[in-house]
Amino acid sequence: MAIERILIIRLSSIGDIVLTTPIIRQVRMRFPTAQIDFLTRANFVELLRYNPYLSQVYAVEEFQPKKYDLCIDLQNSRRSRWLRRKSATQIAQYRKENWKKFLLVKFKWNLLSDAVPVALRYLEACRAFGIEDDGKGCDIFLSDAERHMAAQALKPKTTLAVCYGAKHFTKRFPIEKTAAVLNALLAKHDVQILLLGGKDDAALGEKLRSMLSPASLVHDFSGKCSLLETAALLERADAVFTNDTGLMHIAAAFQKPIVVVFGSSVKEFGFLPFRAPYQLLECKGLKCRPCSHIGRARCPEKHFKCMQELDTHAVLQAVVSALHVRPFTPASV
Structure with a gap:
């Protein structure tokens, strides 16, 4: 037939x-x-x-x-x-x-x-x-309108997109630790930060933005863009710092260097960035991981070690490596 x-x-x-x-x-x-x-x-x-x-x-x-x-x-x-x-x-x-x-x-x-x-x-x-693997990764296709929106929204500058949200608590890197990583990055490197998320993430995005300085280098698009507009912003980023979330896979479709944090997630479930460059940061050796294959609303062990014990300096180093940026050069006197 x-x-x-x-x-x-x-x-x-x-x-x-x-x-x-x-x-x-x-x-x-x-x-x-x-x-x-x-x-x-x-x-x-x-x-x-x-x-x-x-x-x-x-x-x-x-x-x-x-x-x-x-x-x-x-x-x-x-x-x-x-x-x-x-x-x-x-x-x-x-x-x-x-x-x-x-x-x-x-x-x-x-x-x-x-x-x-x-x-x-x-x-x-x-x-x-008879369907065979072509060896390629994922696809996202944009219109000129989405690309124009992203181009108008951002100044030409080294850009880190941050996908700080996730539907389930145990997949979210704590907001305080995220802020510590980003403030250390902003203090030493000439970059701008994009905060990306959906409407459900907007309140958390606003809290994160209030914790970052200088504010002029932080652009919060959480809940303000369509999915494809968010994708267009990801396309313009130089690297992406993300939790295990859908936006990570959109970033992978654009072949962006990705720094991904896994809490309750593990690679065995098959949801790492597909055929895209990434660095995975996770707390290995915890007997309680994974506690769910989709994520939980709270840590069942009440200690959340899978995220709390991740070293922010190691996360920062991974982000800097993904961005390929050098520290500020002090002005000569």
Whole structure:
């Protein structure tokens, strides 16, 4: 049976959807003339709006199932399984291996030691249909409008983007430690700081900005930009200092040097920056890590050592290395 109509499903969230972009590209290379549609939640449609490999991007809230020759289900949830049964007879499905994550979190039995990136696990779901790895990373496509906005918002200067937020507390580097790293950077290096996050991060971003000096070198865009406008700002950054969050994967799509802090996260889950330069900072050897495969609202051990014991000087050195900046040269007398 010829495959002429394909539906790819990934309903959430930012990072997971960005990690589907290699498979979108690879499916297009395998089926160059096919109708290739993508189904996601309405608030994430924007991420794929300008992707040239897709024919149409649908919001699941308004989607009426239609007939496809192949459905690639990269969500594999109860809802996506219902949608794929309604849409196609040939199905490729992503295997989440949640039982392995459970064993690692609950009993620290590590059956994920190979740490296969999620983007490659998406690919494994599709190999039966002749879809192959092209060796490239993730994609984000912007319009001229987003790039113009970012160009107007920033002065030409060495720029560090800081993605200080995360949905779950145990994935967030403490704001006081973040401020200590950034103030040390600003004291010795000629850089500007971009604070990036969504509307839910805005209050924390305002608090962080109030802790930094000089204020003229700190630009807080938290909650003030669309997803693609935020992506355009990341594109203009020289390096990115980030928690384990969706914006990290957008930065990776632009091949930005990334300094990422892992608290409750571990590399075995497969969510490190995909095929992009990065430095990972984590507190190794803690018996309580990982405490969750998605993150928690509080530290179950009540000590939060995975973040509190990370050395701010080591974080600073990693950021400086990523930026390739030198200290100020004192003016001659």
